[in-house]
Amino acid sequence: MSPVEPAALLNDRIDWNLLRTFLAIVEERSISHAAARLHLTQSAVSQALKRLEGHLERRLIQRHGTVFEVTPAGEDVREIAEQMYGSMSRLGPALVARSDEVAGSVRFLTASRIHSGAYDSFLGEFHRSFPLVELHIEVMKSADIISALLARTATAGLGLCPSSMKRLEKRLFLRQRYAMFCGRGHRLFGRTDAQIADLLGENFVSFTSDLIGGGLSPLTIFRDQNGFSGRIVASSSNHDEVRRLIFAGFGIGYLPDHSVLQDISEGRLWRLPPSEGVADIDLHLLWSPEKLMSSAESTFLESFHRYADRFTLSERLSVGINP
Template identity: 60%
Template sequence: MRPDAARFLNDRLDWNLLRTYLVIMQERSLSRAAARLYVTQPAVSQALKRLEEALGHTLIQRRGPHFEPTQAGIDVYRIASDIYGNISRLETELDEKTEDITGSLRLLSVSRIDSAAYDEFLAGFHRAYPRIELQIEVMRASDIISSLLQKTATAGLSLCRSPVDKLERHCFLRQRYAIFCGRHHRLFGQTQLTMDDLLAENFVSFTSDQIGDSLSPLTVFRDQRGFTGRIVASSPSLDEVRRLIFAGYGIGCLPEHIVRDDLAHERLWRLPPEEGLVDVDVYLLWHRERRMNVAEQTFLDSMLRWMQQHSLSERLGDGRGTGSARA
């Protein structure tokens, strides 16, 4: 591109279009991007069209409900990620330290962080720092890690099986997964079951339950035990996997502490093995090279202190006595 053409592009390019394009690529869906941005799907489609016209390149090849980025689309995504990361750090550069701490932070989280102790920590943090604004966004684990690597968020609570270069990783919760069936399944209520009784049963699965992804230990367990049933339903959402198991689509794995009420109300039934399957950790993550504003650093310091003072089992408890943000 000629220098004069580049200057012309700088003058006429709407940076909000790049932000929309980032979300489209992260969600891999125009409809999900629209939901995340709180706009209509036609508005997202129009923004994509305007960006392609401004750049003079097709960025996405659409094939029905699916799409693939072109090489130009991949290049624009990489550049836009860098730009958005720099813009998000403006607040850090302009932040002024005051005795009465103000500011905002952006926390990314996987769905269904079920911890009363964590709820109490947030309550205590807000009491201690009422002028700090907290924004929490729910995302898939892979998108959280991608966003943190782009330095576009303060921190994340996410599955992360292996260390990621440049990201700090501290275990936040340890969730024990076990196998369950729902009230509408033929095994519901049976008390003399063994593992052999489960091997041919169809499964409800997380979409991240595959080799190399966040929940792949569940796949390894099924393969090692010789399960032959098909995966008949799946979702990235814990609540939707739980719903599908209840509805009888198949047996499936869920965190034990999440389904206590379901067991008590006989919506779900626990299956062998009695000891459960595997521990899956949720981590507190942040980019170690991201310069934090005072509010962000205060939050991270408070959360790390809270984690040091309370064991993993206490963090899955009822939260009583765990709410101090400054202790």
């Protein structure tokens, strides 16, 4: 872009959907992941990036093998595009002729203990925008969420999902960093010098989905790769019950690190090595494209997507996000 080219001329040339695609590429740090999120082919996403770079006459992304880097020009475009789409995402509710005409029931399924300021504030905003919609939220195991969605008995769900899932659509909503913890009565509680070698023989508290092929299998892989020999002495599919069992001293266990900050500060849990955590576990928004949705259900799902577009993955974990 010539430095003297009028901004109005550039505005006329740019397809604003290119910016949305660019944001997805930057957030996912992958052409293929962005394509999956946007329900497009990798070729279409690559071409969109090429068109945007052509319009702006700037390189926005540098890729060398597995290295993915946003250029300084790309960071500028990202910041402006995020501001623009933050404003545009609020147009949806404003353009609904009469939101109080949307009525009905929504059945939404979630895994236990979802910690997300964006999720919390979305629920508040949705209720204010569509007060006649009845929202029924049920907490269950991710496997049961998937079964219910496949049976088309629920609107949507938020949970763990295998890498390949036929007949369901999914969108990455949260990426949680899991770390290892012990309770106050454990021999390693308060040990600042503890090493992974000190943990190898310790018994474990586990999630029932912590199995090879299950939603939490990266945790099993970490344990096996590092040679942990302790037994799994207790398990639960529920976050709070796993946390309770660790409190009670059954053994060490994994928990999402952002979900237990208060427990750590109040001396109920102690974080164990490795300091960088163990694995990232993804939670997806899930729904069935085969389900015939009511007006209330389609409004809920569309509103969820629009609200998620306002925030990056890391921002969705933050507490205290204002509606």
